Amino acid sequence: MKNFFVILFIKGVSFFLKIFGKNGGNLPGKLAFKLNPNILKCFKIDCPVIAVTGTNGKTMTNNCIVRILEDDNKRVISNLEGNNMETGIVSTLIKKCSLTGKIKADYLVLETDESYVPIVYKDLKLDCLVVLNFFRDQLDRSGEVESLILKINEFLKTYDKNLILNSDDPNVSRLAMANPENKNIYYYSVDRYKFATDELREAGEGKFCPFCNTRLKYKYYQYAHVGKFICDKCNYGGNEIYNLLENVDLENRSFEIDGTTYTTKFNSIYSTYNFAAATTVCKLYNTDLISMKNTLENFVLNNGRLEKMVINNNDTIINIAKNPTGANVSLRLVNEDNEHKEILFVLNDNIADGKDVSWIWDINFDVLNNVDRIITSGTRAFDLAIRIKTSNYPVEKIEAYTDIYEAIEHLYEKNTKKYVITNYTATQDTRHKLMRFKEKCGDK
Ligand SMILES: [Zn+2]
Structure with a gap:
């Protein structure tokens, strides 16, 4: 009988979270475990x-x-x-x-x-x-x-x-x-x-x-x-x-x-x-x-994983990369595309990202095909810029801005294709600011 009340109570909590426009994420589950640590066994x-x-x-x-x-x-x-x-x-x-x-x-x-x-x-x-x-x-x-x-x-x-x-x-x-x-x-x-x-x-x-x-x-x-x-x-x-x-x-x-x-x-x-x-x-x-x-x-995804947008008449491809492999795969996509393009790479070091960003040294920046400029941003914009510089990519083509919106404004100074690579917590923030910039440009 006890589980009945736990489920009822948590369903109530989820309902109220929904009314207040919150998804709740892990919160209902956290509460359920507090009330009954064996809750997983209770589902039929x-x-x-x-x-x-x-x-x-x-x-x-x-x-x-x-x-x-x-x-x-x-x-x-x-x-x-x-x-x-x-x-x-x-x-x-x-x-x-x-x-x-x-x-x-x-x-x-x-x-x-x-x-x-x-x-x-x-x-x-x-x-x-x-x-x-x-x-x-x-x-x-x-x-x-x-x-x-x-x-x-x-x-x-x-x-x-x-x-x-x-x-x-x-x-x-x-x-x-x-x-x-x-x-x-x-x-x-x-x-x-x-x-x-x-x-x-x-x-x-x-x-x-x-x-x-x-x-x-x-x-x-x-x-x-x-x-x-x-x-x-x-x-x-x-x-x-x-x-x-x-x-x-x-x-x-x-x-x-x-x-x-x-x-x-x-x-x-x-x-x-x-x-x-x-x-x-x-x-x-x-x-x-x-x-x-x-x-x-x-089948498409709309959460920053290989998402495509047109911003200020420029094709923009957004991809999430939270580790060296993800980043290398994103750069592979860039390299397999022969068009001229510019990259915005946003790196944060919030708790969910992991405070240790040393993994950026495992990213392969050695070969970049028709990449005219790389802009770095996020809380670790400068670490990333230094990493790219050591790979012999021309330093005059690297720009770093910790403010993401400022980075986006610079990214769209020139008309070329854009690739946006973001790590975990940077994704939604960057996406949000890209949308804001897109609106400002008068794009639909
Ligand atoms: Zn063996």
Whole structure:
């Protein structure tokens, strides 16, 4: 009976937050845990629970899976706003459950922060875990990548349900060995694409075999340490692929799966990997293929992740980058585009970003294709400007303004294409100020 009152009370709190125009985020979940630390055990769920985790691309992959399932006429409950820690997940569940804690849906799809996977899913029965990649991220909060992988590995030792793994990330595919009894392992992979390299160009982890410590041999690198690798000694990396994306064509934004061509609105290798993960889930749960094709064609994100705007007649592409890999992927997009352009890079060091911004030294600024100017901004504008200067980019083409609006005014002095790269807390702020500037210019 007690849970009934907890759920009723929290639903009431969420309702009032909504009246006052607040989303609430993690707050209802935080309160629920205070009232009942075992709240996660109280939900009655009889649909498959699918969790998406990894360092980069969680929100995009999660939301893409949800869209495909919904377009296939399934009822889906998900934390689409990205509240992906324990309290955010509980907030979502309480908002959507009945007063008895029952979840009425065909699927529950939950973006889950890497460090919360073992905590949340010891109490919520998981049917499918999707692991995207592991990169260095927000050092201050999560600690080392290796300890994170080991925590998830420990959790997986007793897990025997579906496990979807990125075969091309050695940090991820090693998780298949956590429980040798688990026969429900599904690998996805992306075939070599046009801009793959023979040598490692960017910062990456996982260059040694996790089982025998031999240096891994790469046939090619797609980005960072993601690519086709093999351990000569123990054959680690020689996986049988369940879902392979072939003929990746970034110019035409298309790829093939099992002979069918899919087009999307995205043109980065990084989003291609997210689509590889999402389509693996849909393949596994037998989603209608034509519906999936239509969804992928129309799928967009409106939260600063590869968002496009026209401001003062200039094409502007906004992308979030909260770690070196994210930043390198953004710069890859810049370099694969032959047009002349200018970059605005906004770097904050608020608590949610991690106070340590030393990761900017792992960003590869060495090769920049037709970049006429780089403006830096945010609380660490000058650190970033110095970092870029040391990469031999012409110093007269670098400008730093701590004030974001001032930086934007300078960015649009000249008419060229713009790329805006922002880290975590800088994203909404920059986006907001871009909109304000756009309004001032009289754009619609
Ligand atoms: Zn090995």
